[in-house]
């Protein structure tokens with residue numbers, strides 16, 4: 001189970017909680033804020049949210065697991081999705097994925113140790129005419145090639161020291177909801 005790592009992280013969580021009234025209606029915006037801060041929803045934070053909003057933990061989990069924008073597993077700051085749907089596949093998506101993994105020093109899709117990126121292979125993202133496609137957060141990178149990967153990653157790379165405040169779990173976690181089997 002992910003643990004709140006530091007007093008600083010707990011303080012950050014408490015400061016986030018203070019901005020929201022103790023009402024059930026606060027649940028989704030509060031979870032969004034926690035997701036933005038820590039890049040996922042740590043269980044200790046969900047327990048704290050349940051106490052604050054006087055909800056049961058299962059009620060909080062029900063919402064946290066319903067929306068795909070929320071992750072219960074540690075994610076990187078940037079969600080990088082390589083489309084492996086048919087159109088992208090035939091235009092070289094597997095080679096793009098290989099280069100992404102190589103450049104991020106990952107052996108398989110998952111989260112980088114510095115928590116900057118979580119890489120997933122996904123099914124068609126709905127813009128086959130731009131294949132092969134990579135999505136990073138809300139941005140679509142069209143007509144990707146191995147040669148374009150480094151420049152794309154550089155746009156999102158952050159200086160060291162901006163990792164999330166809660167520790168990521170083991171490298172290689174996957175998002176079953178989005179990952180191509």
Ligand code: FES
Pocket residue numbers: 083084085086087088089123124125126127128129131132133
């Ligand atoms: S198959 Fe990749 S966008 Fe449709």
